[in-house]
Structures are given as structure tokens and as C-alpha cells.
Amino acid sequence: MSYNTKELIKNAYRITSQRGFTALRIRVPGGHLEASYLGLIQDIARRYGNGTVHLTTRQGFEIPGIPLDKVPEVNRLLAPLLEKEAALGVPIENFQAGYPAAGTRNVTACIGSRVCPFANFDTIALAQKIESLIYPNHYHVKIAITGCPNDCIKAHLQDIGIIGQVEPEYDPGRCIACQACVKNCRQFIVGALEMDNYQVQRDGKRCLGCGECILQCPMAAWTRGPRYYRIVALGRTGKKSPRLAATFLEWIDEKAVLQVIANLYRYIDRHIDRSLPKEHVGYIVDRTGYQVFKEELLEGVDLGPKGRVARELPFYGYSYDRNLYMEG
């Protein structure tokens, strides 16, 4: 058997534990797909795979048990899925050749405002927009989008996590001082609201922009103002120093988010260690330091009047060096 594993991997196939067999990863930007595509996935799994399908942690489908010599045939069947990518704006050169890259992972999203009342925006739509901005790309980057700071998609474990924010607008003339917002913010969120003289005072520097006060308010005294985003950066799992992402930017608009992501790829391109088979962006930042990362990611970015940037990213609190704290 002769197969170029590097090419297979870039084509979204995996080298598996079963010699001679591969597994195909199907991208589902935003984790949302018309049900009509399920027939195609079922067809590939039954005819070429072992009849099973795995739901990946990145909201895609993985079809295991595909004989390596069937890869070209399977690739031809993927045309409708690649056409869907193209419809999002992803440049696809050959619709018969399977996925053009796999390094930049599927952009994941929580279900967002189409279904979830807590979500501050349509996360799926933004995931699809970002897919068209960054795919195909061989750089290993993980991006996830979540509608509110509950962070159900685990944006804090990504290189770039995008969290929806809304600026709540308060009309004191409609507030009946029921305190629903104040109690909720204090108990479940950051305690950014205080009642003073029968009027709610909001600490804008403390507020996460989660929008819960708007949801709680029975009088529409709190309503939705402009939508913003918070970016948490450089979270990761892995065998070397896993960590939760930290807030890099907040209260920025969608245009700024997209520019920051475009800049991330330029930054990787400048600094990646090409002697390695691949280098995950988090480890590049470990080398260049945060200040270089920050400077280059903010090139040409308009943060707007409310935008805030982290002076440094406070990574601490978790270490794989267990000898520091384990007995024996």
C-alpha cells in the first residue's frame, strides 16, 4: 500500500488505528445543517464506511472504516457538501476532489438565537461567515462562537472564542424597581447592577453584556442596545499546558471581529516554525509573547468607542506539572 498520509490529512481524512482504513471528517460550519444532507452522509457510511457515523467534538460528522483506496470515489460524492461551502463564499476549485484543507477546524457554534432565548445573536450565521473568511486553510486554528457568556460551545477552550454581547439600555421611566434584574445579576452573573434610590445603576466596566437583565425585565425598562462581541483567546487542551482562554477584546463590533481573525492568519504566517510538521497557534504565541500577538492582531482594527483590549492575558491556575501539588 502506498498513500501520502500528509495529503490524506489535508484532504480531511485521518490515519486510523485500523491499517488500510481511514475516517472522513465532514465540516458543518456552525454545527447546523439542512437535514437533507443526512442522506448523503448515511449513504457514504453504509457504502464505503462501516455503517456508523461519529459526531465529532467540533460538530462535524466523522465516517470511519473507509478503505483508503476508496478515497477518490468518496471525494466525488462530497460535491453537494462542497457546493454548500461554496454557497457560503468558500473558494472551492475542484468539487470532485474532496475537502481542500483540514488544518483550520470546523467553526463551531452554540445553537444561538434561532432557538435559544439567552443567545444575543445568530451564532450560526456568524460561523458561516467566518468559514468563508478562513477556509480552506492548513493552519491549525480552532474557532468557536457562543451566543452568551454561558459559553455552551466552550469558546474558552479555543484559539479564538467569540461571545455575543449586548449593551442593555435602561429607561428609568419604565422601571418599577422590582429588582428582578438586580437579584439575577447578583446571584448568577457578575453583580453589575445595584438599586439606588429606586433606580438601577449599571457598572458598565463590570457588565458582561450577557443580556440577562433584558430577559428578566417584565417592563421592557431594559431593552437591547447595540450588539457587540467579546473575544477570548488562546485557550487550549493538549498534552502541554492546557488552559482556559482569557478575554482579549470586548465590546467590539462584527467588522472588528472579522478583521482580528484575518489578522490571526497573517500573524501565524509570519511566525510559524516551519521546521515542524505543524504548529498550533497557541504555541506560536508562547514563543512571540502576547505583546507581538496583540499588536499584529489589532493591525487596522477599529475597536470603536467601547472596545477594550487586554493589557496582558492572565494565564494561571492550571498546570500539568503535578509534581507541584501531588503527594508521593
Place this chain on the structure above:
Amino acid sequence: MGYKLTPAGFGALLDELATNYQIFGPVRYAGKGRLAGTDLTTYGPVRSVSDLVWDARTTFAPKEVFFPVKESLLYFSGQEITEPSLEMKETLVFLRACDLNAVSRLDKIFLANGPEPDSYYARRRQHIHFVLMECQEGFPGCFCVSMGTNMATGHQAALRLENDHYLLQALAEPWIALGERYGQPARVEPVWVEKNPLTVRVPERVDIALFQHELWREYACRCIACGRCTLSCPTCSCFSVQDVIYRDNPERGERRRVWASCQIDGFTDMAGGHQVRADRGDRIRFKVLHKIYDFRRRFGINMCVGCGRCEEVCPEYISFARCVNTLNQLMEVQGRDA
């Protein structure tokens, strides 16, 4: 007198009205709904014909136009007390038949309940004039026919949106003159909703034994005491009083009244810490019986006008209509057993 108006004609009519009146009606505020990507339809200033929303029920009722959410009752400065004066433009409110009937309920409470009319309400109310927006059919959850509030009186004019034009029934000035100026004479008979998909049967009498019924225990678990049902209700009139001391001068301040809700914690708190209705099931019982029984015993009409808002705004899917129908069934069973 009846008139047919084009949207442009009706727009010109509104423009002329706006010189002498402030105009309120159902208005849609884009992106201002509770949930992301949704709109808020509620009462607000009407600046043009296209502002008027016909295809949705408002989240809040028109009462806030003349029963403000917050109203300063008096200002105090040291030993002096001043009552704020009111300069109010004549005000037109576009509203549905149920909501117009609701005004008569508010009038009962504020003008005919105590020994004196409520002067703050009365002085606003005299400047308020109504234009009926005819319903071709109700919205989901409406039960005006059951409550007898599908028809209304007390409006200056009635308006119907029919295809691409408006039909105006002018019952008083300035509407007759305006109809003559901006419309074509037409035969316009009032149209009332005659059937709702939802029927509510109000029990004639509610036995005090039902106070202990397990029905209320179910609501005690389900209700979250947010108060939306009452704050959106066109007939709820409860308010609380706040004494606000100005932060920069504690010698000065004001006394306000502010909407309150029998469903929200604190409503029945008394000095010494006693709560009359701590249990949420008891609060719902109190509200429901006020709407369909206690008010009627005092004023001869039911308080509820069947607008359906309380059910639509409840985040816990609690249905007032179902509750009333359940009470009616329980009373019928009791009647049979007796």
C-alpha cells in the same frame, strides 16, 4: 358618518391632527423585543400612518398613556410641599375594543371606587380621546367575545384597515370634518369580532372552599412571580409609593407612585414582616378572582376584558383562560353535587 381614505389621505389627516393632538397607538420598535432579533410592539407616539401596527397585539396595554408607569405626586423641600402642575396636550389613543373596555375598568377604580376621584388620574383622563381600531379577527389567545368586550363605546371614531385603504366611522368632531376633508363618503358600519377560537366560561359564583383547591398548588410550583401578567394587563391599576430623596440634597425629594404587581415579591409585605400572600399560588388565586369575581361583585362588570396578553407574555406558559375554565368546571361539579 362613514369615509373611505387612501393611506396618503389618512396620513394627511394624521398630520393635521398632530398639530393639536399628541397621538399614541400600537407601534413596532425594531430589535427591542426581549429576545435577540425580535421586535417590541407596544404603545408609543404615532408619527405616521405606517407606524400603526395592525397585525399584532401589543405587549403592553394603552393604559400607560394616561396612567404613567411612574408619576410624581408631590415634591418636598424642607417643610414645603408642592404638587406638580400638569400641562397636557389633548391626546388621541388608537386602541382595540378590548382595551377600550379596559379603560372603563380603570375609570371605575380611579374615579368611582373611593369617596373622591383620584385627581392625578382624573386630570390626565379628561384629555384622552379614543379611536377604535377594528379587529377583523382576534389574535391567538383572545377571548373578548366570552367577556362581552368585543364591542365598545366611548370612542370618537372607528378605523378599519381593509386591503389598501382605511374605512373611517366618524362619531364626533374633529373626525367628521377631517373625514370630509381627506376621504370619500362611504357607508361604514362597525364590524365586531363575533367569535374567538377560545371560549372562556366565567363562573357566576366562586365558592370560598375553592381557596384550598390543589389547582393553586400547581401554580405555586409553576409561577416565577415575574409580574408580566399584571404589568401587561390593560385593567391592572395597582401602584406603590416611593419617596425619593435627592442624592445631592437630602432636604429635597419627591413622592412618586409607580406601578406595582400583586404577583411580585414584596407586594403584601407589612410592617413587622408579615406577608399576606407569600405563596405564589395564592397570588394567582387573588389575581384571577379579582379579574373575574371580586371586581364584578363591587362594580357589576368583570374586570378581565379577554385581551389575552397575560397568557402571551407568561414565560411559564400559565394560561389565565384555562384557570378560569377550570374554576368554572369545579363550580359546575359542586353545583351538581349539591
